[in-house]
Amino acid sequence: MTRLSSAVPAVPLGLLQALCVAAPFCWAGSPTLPPCAPHYEIRSGQSPDGTGVFFLGREIAHVMTHAGADWLERPERAAEERPDQLVPALKLQPGHQVADVGAGTGYFSWRLADAVTSQGRVYAVEVQTQMLHRLRRNMTARGLTNVVPILGTPTDPRLPADTMDCILMVDVYHEFARPCEMLHALWLALKPSGRLVFVEYRGEDPAIPIKPLHKMTERQIRREASLHALEWVETVATLPRQHVVVFRKQAPGISAAPGTSPAYTPPARNSRPD
Numbered sequence: 001m002t003r004l005s006s007a008v009p010a011v012p013l014g015l016l017q018a019l020c021v022a023a024p025f026c027w028a029g030s031p032t033l034p035p036c037a038p039h040y041e042i043r044s045g046q047s048p049d050g051t052g053v054f055f056l057g058r059e060i061a062h063v064m065t066h067a068g069a070d071w072l073e074r075p076e077r078a079a080e081e082r083p084d085q086l087v088p089a090l091k092l093q094p095g096h097q098v099a100d101v102g103a104g105t106g107y108f109s110w111r112l113a114d115a116v117t118s119q120g121r122v123y124a125v126e127v128q129t130q131m132l133h134r135l136r137r138n139m140t141a142r143g144l145t146n147v148v149p150i151l152g153t154p155t156d157p158r159l160p161a162d163t164m165d166c167i168l169m170v171d172v173y174h175e176f177a178r179p180c181e182m183l184h185a186l187w188l189a190l191k192p193s194g195r196l197v198f199v200e201y202r203g204e205d206p207a208i209p210i211k212p213l214h215k216m217t218e219r220q221i222r223r224e225a226s227l228h229a230l231e232w233v234e235t236v237a238t239l240p241r242q243h244v245v246v247f248r249k250q251a252p253g254i255s256a257a258p259g260t261s262p263a264y265t266p267p268a269r270n271s272r273p274d
């Protein structure tokens, strides 16, 4: 077992920290990276679907390449995932600034753009340029002008700071190469009390026909989020295959230790409700 700390450099936040020290109101911009490195491990004997890098005991999945883009737009997806129920659960309003992180071909970006109307904006973040090309085409075909494509990196979504009312991550968090650094960068992009939303296939349910590393349990999501100043708000459990786990940005310094997210009891709902 090898720690990742020496293999991957820390995110350079020194400049931001210096700016924050100088600023009069800085809780939202107090960018102290939590101690990420000790929680990464490299292990042998990993799953073929995994990278061999483990974060808080969970093996990180390989990124889905753009060769799988058609799968994201499969016709049966609407029945399997019910985006018509997911988007209302986000409680977006006209004028909201939202991010669709790991946007893929924009399956959710255009739905979010409709929800926030032309008064609002959707930042569609991707690490694959091929996905962004396809996303741009899809948004143009729909005549949308309020979707901003952004080419991010595995540690930096390149979002404006303190701006987002809501950040959505559908079926992507489990494949973030650097989940801890990404969550920190997303935390910086949220407005005070802005919401960070994980949508993952339910790892508690073996009947859901998705590879294990591409699912996550609510317990693990909350464990990983607990490294950051994020308060759990609710878990929406009404979708056929996924859970929607919602957090709110808090002032820094009050996150729980990993695995000790307060008052968490695993729910008794391990089977598909549909």
Ligand SMILES: C[S@@+](CC[C@H](N)C(=O)[O-])C[C@H]1O[C@@H](n2cnc3c(N)ncnc32)[C@H](O)[C@@H]1O
Binding pocket: 063, 064, 072, 101, 102, 103, 104, 105, 106, 107, 108, 125, 126, 127, 128, 131, 152, 153, 154, 155, 157, 169, 170, 171, 172, 175, 176, 177, 182
């Ligand atoms: C399984 S796809 C889901 C796409 C979209 N959310 C959807 O539900 O249709 C995951 C996408 O996340 C992207 N991705 C992976 N890591 C990322 C990161 N750190 N930042 C932004 N995008 C990322 C991948 O390139 C891939 O297109």
